[in-house]
Amino acid sequence: xxxxxxxxxxxxxxxxxxxxxxxxxxxxxxxxxxxxxxxxxxxxxxxxxxxxxxxxxxxxxxxxxxxxxxxxxxxxxxxxxxxxxxxxxxxxxxxxxxxxxxxxxxxxxxxxxxxxxxxxxxxxxxxxxxxxxxxxxxxxxxxxxxxxxxxxxxxxxxxxxxxxxxxxxxxxxxxxxxxxxxxxxxxxxxxxxxxxxxxxxxxxxxxxxxxxxxxxxxxxxxxxxxxxxxxxxxxxxxxxxxxxxxxxxxxxxxxxxxxxxxxxxxxxxxxxxxxxxxxxxxxxxxxxxxxxxxxxxxxxxxxxxxxxxxxxxxxxxxxxxxxxxxxxxxxxxxxxxxxxxxxxxxxxxxxxxxx
Ligand SMILES: NC(=O)c1ccc[n+]([C@@H]2O[C@H](COP(=O)([O-])OP(=O)(O)OC[C@H]3O[C@@H](n4cnc5c(N)ncnc54)[C@H](OP(=O)(O)O)[C@@H]3O)[C@@H](O)[C@H]2O)c1
Numbered sequence: 001x002x003x004x005x006x007x008x009x010x011x012x013x014x015x016x017x018x019x020x021x022x023x024x025x026x027x028x029x030x031x032x033x034x035x036x037x038x039x040x041x042x043x044x045x046x047x048x049x050x051x052x053x054x055x056x057x058x059x060x061x062x063x064x065x066x067x068x069x070x071x072x073x074x075x076x077x078x079x080x081x082x083x084x085x086x087x088x089x090x091x092x093x094x095x096x097x098x099x100x101x102x103x104x105x106x107x108x109x110x111x112x113x114x115x116x117x118x119x120x121x122x123x124x125x126x127x128x129x130x131x132x133x134x135x136x137x138x139x140x141x142x143x144x145x146x147x148x149x150x151x152x153x154x155x156x157x158x159x160x161x162x163x164x165x166x167x168x169x170x171x172x173x174x175x176x177x178x179x180x181x182x183x184x185x186x187x188x189x190x191x192x193x194x195x196x197x198x199x200x201x202x203x204x205x206x207x208x209x210x211x212x213x214x215x216x217x218x219x220x221x222x223x224x225x226x227x228x229x230x231x232x233x234x235x236x237x238x239x240x241x242x243x244x245x246x247x248x249x250x251x252x253x254x255x256x257x258x259x260x261x262x263x264x265x266x267x268x269x270x271x272x273x274x275x276x277x278x279x280x281x282x283x284x285x286x287x288x289x290x291x292x293x294x295x296x297x298x299x300x301x302x303x304x305x306x307x308x309x310x311x312x313x314x315x316x317x318x319x320x321x322x323x324x325x326x327x328x329x330x331x332x333x334x335x336x337x338x339x340x341x342x343x344x345x346x347x348x349x350x351x352x353x354x355x
Pocket of ligand 1: 159342
């Protein structure tokens with residue numbers, strides 16, 4: 001095992017991968033060296049790469065300081081890291097953190113706003129990037145953390161946060177008067193977590209998925225009805241909000257034709273099909289926007305506690321919906337990436353890598 005390594009993909013060909021070795025970086029004064037410990041991979045990470053230029057996801061972890069060319073990209077991952085070396089008061093060697101991490105053995109951060117819950121990376125290159133991605137949560141100051149649920153946090157936390165905020169925004173707006181919510185890529189974690197949050201709150205929940213994923217999606221019990229992409233025309237034409245996680249242009253077209261003026265909202269949430277199609281939607285959902293509203297309404301602690309209560313309810317159910325498959329080391333990370341990119345990971349599989 002090399003001292004330090006980085007896994008990168010070619011930005012113009014996400015299946016072309018590189019693994020480079022290097023020296024373990026040394027933190028300067030005011031910096032902390034994190035050892036990346038355990039991460040997950042879902043379709044969401046593929047979306048970060050597909051939108052790497054337009055949404056600036058490539059800028060979180062620049063390739064050049066790691067000896068990689070600018071045309072390479074480090075796909076952001078979510079997971080746990082440990083403090084390996086600290087030059088910052090209040091942050092100690094051995095502390096464990098959850099956050100946005102590079103596909104690499106190490107990350108140097110410049111902590112600011114250090115408190116009992118964690119810190120933010122104040123590195124200059126991250127200053128203009130969306131702030132929720134810059135927060136690192138200490139396991140000891142986090143009401144959502146439970147040691148025996150680390151893999152669920154790795155796989156679901158950012159997705160569930162999106163789902164929680166999406167459901168909250170819909171309910172906050174009386175679901176725009178819709179009696180039906182239609183979710184594409186209904187077998188995805190983000191979609192079924194949103195359905196879990198919205199279940200029993202008014203509108204009927206309809207899941208749209210691939211024919212091969214209908215049985216899995218039905219088995220979750222989150223949706224009132226699950227149909228395959230070919231069966232959009234079988235759905236009742238009632239006031240409907242379309243929550244699009246697939247981004248598939250053909251599905252959007254079929255939904256628009258079928259529902260006509262009964263389609264009260266068409267919201268782009270994701271793009272599991274890897275075709276940027278948000279421009280064709282009526283609006284784009286971006287969780288940090290609703291997060292800012294609720295931070296104002298409820299305060300940071302109020303939002304934190306509402307989120308962690310919802311998380312614990314969800315985690316108890318979701319533990320039975322995912323089979324965690326754990327790989328080890330950089331080659332397992334590469335394999336998990338290529339599977340996610342090719343859409344080969346079954347919806348029941350939760351891909352985790354111990355680095
Ligand atoms: N707006 C936001 O703030 C936000 C936040 C979090 C996530 N998201 C987005 O939500 C989407 C779902 O993410 P996730 O991590 O929850 O997904 P996931 O659990 O990994 O979902 C896997 C599902 O996505 C579909 N899929 C995966 N690969 C595919 C491929 N190559 N081609 C076609 N379909 C494919 C399949 O669903 P079906 O067969 O059911 O189509 C598959 O079962 C992503 O696009 C993600 O970026 C958005």
